[in-house]
Structure formats: C-alpha cells, structure tokens
Amino acid sequence: MAPAFEARGLGKRYGRRRWALVDVDLEVPEGSVTALVGPNGAGKSTLIKAGIGFERPTTGRVFVAGVDAQRDRGGAIRNVGYVPQSPSLYRELRVDEHVDLAATLRPGFDRTFARRRLEDLAIPLDARADELSGGQQAQVGLALALGTRAPVLLLDEPLASLDPLARREFLHVLVDAVRADGSTALLSSHVITDIEQACDRLLVLGGGRKLLDLAISHALEEHRVVEDKAVVDAGHEVVGWFPGPLGERLGLVRVEGNARNGAAGTRHATLEELVLGHLAAGRPDAQRRWAA
Amino acid sequence: MARTALLTLRIHRFEVFALGAAALVTIVAALVAAWQINAFGLPPGCMAEVMTSGPVGGCAQAWEAFSQLVERTRPLIAAIAVIPLAAGLFLGAPVVAREIERGTTRLAWSLAPSRLGWYASRILPILGIVILLSALIGVAADLYLAARSPDLDMNAAFYDYGVRGILVPARAALVFATAVVAGAAVGRLLPAILVAGLLAVGLFVGVQVAHDAILQREAIVQSQTDYSGKDRYVDTVIQFPDGTIRNIGDVPVEYHDDGTQSVDGVDVLQLGRVIPGERYPEVAAREALGVGILALALLLGAAAIISRRRPG
Numbered sequence: 134m135a136p137a138f139e140a141r142g143l144g145k146r147y148g149r150r151r152w153a154l155v156d157v158d159l160e161v162p163e164g165s166v167t168a169l170v171g172p173n174g175a176g177k178s179t180l181i182k183a184g185i186g187f188e189r190p191t192t193g194r195v196f197v198a199g200v201d202a203q204r205d206r207g208g209a210i211r212n213v214g215y216v217p218q219s220p221s222l223y224r225e226l227r228v229d230e231h232v233d234l235a236a237t238l239r240p241g242f243d244r245t246f247a248r249r250r251l252e253d254l255a256i257p258l259d260a261r262a263d264e265l266s267g268g269q270q271a272q273v274g275l276a277l278a279l280g281t282r283a284p285v286l287l288l289d290e291p292l293a294s295l296d297p298l299a300r301r302e303f304l305h306v307l308v309d310a311v312r313a314d315g316s317t318a319l320l321s322s323h324v325i326t327d328i329e330q331a332c333d334r335l336l337v338l339g340g341g342r343k344l345l346d347l348a349i350s351h352a353l354e355e356h357r358v359v360e361d362k363a364v365v366d367a368g369h370e371v372v373g374w375f376p377g378p379l380g381e382r383l384g385l386v387r388v389e390g391n392a393r394n395g396a397a398g399t400r401h402a403t404l405e406e407l408v409l410g411h412l413a414a415g416r417p418d419a420q421r422r423w424a425a
Numbered sequence: 426m427a428r429t430a431l432l433t434l435r436i437h438r439f440e441v442f443a444l445g446a447a448a449l450v451t452i453v454a455a456l457v458a459a460w461q462i463n464a465f466g467l468p469p470g471c472m473a474e475v476m477t478s479g480p481v482g483g484c485a486q487a488w489e490a491f492s493q494l495v496e497r498t499r500p501l502i503a504a505i506a507v508i509p510l511a512a513g514l515f516l517g518a519p520v521v522a523r524e525i526e527r528g529t530t531r532l533a534w535s536l537a538p539s540r541l542g543w544y545a546s547r548i549l550p551i552l553g554i555v556i557l558l559s560a561l562i563g564v565a566a567d568l569y570l571a572a573r574s575p576d577l578d579m580n581a582a583f584y585d586y587g588v589r590g591i592l593v594p595a596r597a598a599l600v601f602a603t604a605v606v607a608g609a610a611v612g613r614l615l616p617a618i619l620v621a622g623l624l625a626v627g628l629f630v631g632v633q634v635a636h637d638a639i640l641q642r643e644a645i646v647q648s649q650t651d652y653s654g655k656d657r658y659v660d661t662v663i664q665f666p667d668g669t670i671r672n673i674g675d676v677p678v679e680y681h682d683d684g685t686q687s688v689d690g691v692d693v694l695q696l697g698r699v700i701p702g703e704r705y706p707e708v709a710a711r712e713a714l715g716v717g718i719l720a721l722a723l724l725l726g727a728a729a730i731i732s733r734r735r736p737g
Contacts, residue, residue: 207538215535221528225436237429238537
C-alpha cells in the first residue's frame, strides 16, 4: 500500500543558490496525523506546496496517495484537501457561496458535509468572508478542505494567526474529521504545544533537511533531557544542546533499553524540548554556543 | 454552469456593475440621440445642398438647427470609442491578477483538479459580458452615426471606421484578452492594468499596420476628384502618360500654378488609391476576424501561463 504522502530525494532551489529543501526522503503513513515542525525557512511550506503541485521540485518527486504531484497534478489534487496559511477566502462571497464555489470546482465535493460542519460551529452561512473572525475564516477553509472528502489533508500553518482557543477548536475539528474518515493529515505548525494532543507523528525539518521523523510517543520514549553535561555518559547519544526557558543549557539525549525508564541525571523530554534539541542539532552555530 | 457564472460575476460585481452601467447609459444615450436626430427630419436634399453649394433658404435654417442638435450629442462619440475598451481593460485585468494578488488562487487551484477549468469558469462569463455590452454599443453607434449622416448608407462607407459595428466588440475582446494575459503574467492588478494598456496600444498599432499593408494591395486607383468621403483613402500615386503608376514618394513631383503636376518635365496625373465604401462590411468583418483570432491566441497564452505559475 502506497504511503499517503511520500517524498523521494526531494529538493527545491529558489534562484541559483537558495535551497529550500535538500534531498528529503519521507513517508507519511496512511491514517496518521503528522505534525510538520521547523523554523521559518525550514522548507515546511515548500514541502506541502510540492504535494499539491504549487511548487515544482528541482530534484526528486512527491507522491500523494501514490500519485506523482508533478507529472499528474490534477490526479494529486483529487487526493488532497488543502488549507493554506491564510484562509484565502473571497471577500466578496458569503460562506455558503464558498461552499457552492468549491462544489463547482471540485467534482464530488460534499456540499452537505461542509455545510453541516460550518453549522455545527455556528458559523453564519450568510455572512461575507470579510465579516468573519480569523478563527472562523480558518474553520471555513478547513470545512472546504474536508468537504473534498480527500484521503490526504495538507495544512500549511493554518494555526499561525489564530488565538489559543481558535487553535484548539481548529485542531479538535481536524482530528475528529480525520479519525472519522480514516484520512491522513500533514499539518505544519510553529505551535508545538497544540500539536502534541492532535498529532501522532512528528516530522522536523531544519535548513531544508529532515531532522526527525518518528511517532510522537516513540520519539518521547527514546529521548531524555539532561541539565548537567557531566551526567552524559557513554550510553547516551547527545542529539543537541539548546537553551532552556531561563537560558540554562539543556541537552537532548537519545537513550535505549533500560535507560528509557530513567537514566540518572536525566528527565523526560517534552515535545517542545524534543523539537528544540533536533533543531539545535541541525545548527552548528547553536551547538558551538550551547555545548561549550 | 449557470451557478459558476453567477459566482464569477459576484466576485467581480463592482467592475461589472460600474462598467455595465456606463455601457448601458452610453447605449441608451446613443439610441435616444439617434431617435432625436431622425425625428428632426432634415428636409430631403438639404444635406446634398450643404455638401455642394452650401445651404440656402429653408435648408439653411434647418441645417443650423440640425447642426446644433448633432453638436450637442458629440460627447457620445468619445463614450462610444472609450467605454468598450475600458470594459475590456478593467474587466479583463482583475480576472486573474486580483485572485493571484489576494491569494484566492491558493484556495481555487487546490480545489480544481484542472486549472484550465477554473480559468474557463472565470473568463467566459466576463468575456461574454464584454462582448455583449460592446456589441450593443457597436449597434447603437451604427444607428447614431447613421442618423448624423442622413444621406449616407453607413453600410457602404468607411465613416467613423472602428467605432461602430462589429469592430467594437472585436477590439474590446482584444483589450480584454491583453488584460487577462498581463494579469496572469504580472499577478498584480495595478501593474497588470498599466502593462495591458501599453500592450493594447502596441497591438492596435500592429494590427493597423498589418491591415493597411493588406489594403495597400487591394486599393484601386481613381481620380482624386472622384474621391468621396465614404471611401477609405489609402495613399496618393502618380500616373505617367504611358499609364505607369508610381508612389508619390518615389518620384520628384513638381506642382504648377495652374494645378497640373510634372515629373522631370513630363506631365503626370496625381491620383488616389482607395478602398471603395461598398467594401466596408467585408473589410470591417475581416479586421474583426483577425482581431478576434489575436484575442483568442492571447487567451490561450494566458492559459499556458496559468497552468505553470505559482498561485501567489
């Protein structure tokens, strides 16, 4: 069975020198909700846009539900529900007209499903898009993506401009829909705390490269944090050094076997520390600063 | 299909309403002006009198009043000439450019498996409106301009060529297509309007030059005294006593006080090359066809750009 989303040797260069993605190989398993995390410029948007044919890879290929997004863009789009970073709604149209528009553009669009989702969220269908709050606009974008009933949902930082409550509601709707439909979601985000409850896989990109690709539970089990460099023993593989919330030095270490249950001088890593440790590991300047 | 067209019109409702209203006002004004001028009833033969000896007696009074009436409606000609082109420009440029600029293409192109289907759903309703409005303006202009020249068969005259009849929607469609392709390439509304305006001027000049070259080959030679305003004057030629025809720019013509001309001491005749007025429908239809094909090519070019570009 083909992965829901797959990149093989994916590279994307802008201009002559700036590589947004470098030789990325990854597979997003069917039925998962995968968080795509990384700093600005890590290549998250480029990866997602390549999956929907908005960006042409410089090297490699992207497949959505087994369809090559570059060679058969239309086929890939048929398998994708996409939520862009900003809701991208037509300010001249009402919410229900967006649903109609989606139905005219996408064969098989489930108008009833999309409308019901919006009604459940008490979003006024007769309101114009520019009369909605940012959270409501994001929910309209999500409802349109869900209305496609596509097996793969690609969400490009939809939480970026939402307040905490709107973020939580958005993720709640997303996870409910994915679980009910058995679809797959790839969600890029900066907001690590929110995705911990929503996602079951973690994909970290940094500098255009894949730094981590694991089930979240497995990743948390496999990593611990040390606060004192002296306690790092030979059984620990240091992933990276990074700053704590108070500026203290923290180290993310990978542990195996019994050490997972609590090696001396270590504690459980939070998801945020897991991400920070891997991001810092991908940056030699940060390692020089924090490992010293 | 009807729902798609309605949604497209709703998205562009401001421009459609503004330009539609301007076009309808122009059409109604032209029809009312044509009716008023026709109802005035210039006496039979008066127009011919004006053209030959000048009006006298009752004709002079009627002609004075007729001229004042026609003069009052003169601003209509500017509206007839400008509004179809403005409709093409200001309805064509936003179709793609504004969607890219505002980012709505990200939503639309992620929903539509075929960008060309989306493109067709956007341009066809708007193009239909541009053609319909400008065709109505062309018809109204024909009626109004015919009323201004009651002694002329406007279907057999080149008077006011280009601002009436079938050429009006054809030229509006060309400006529309230019604006669409500029919008698709530039992806921002205001620059697209400016680029499209410049491109359209260049295309009009190019079409004119090309069509003039064709008409040069088709023109017939006739005495300049036989020239009537209903013909299309192409250029002036010199005829030698042996019947040879040369372009006036190719020979050193001397003009004498008695109205004759000579070249190197040889008496010659200065003649005109014209397209007879009777050929107006055919010439206008041919130019309209050429302009329409050019517009279609530009719209296909815009489709090629859209299928390859980023959504913005």
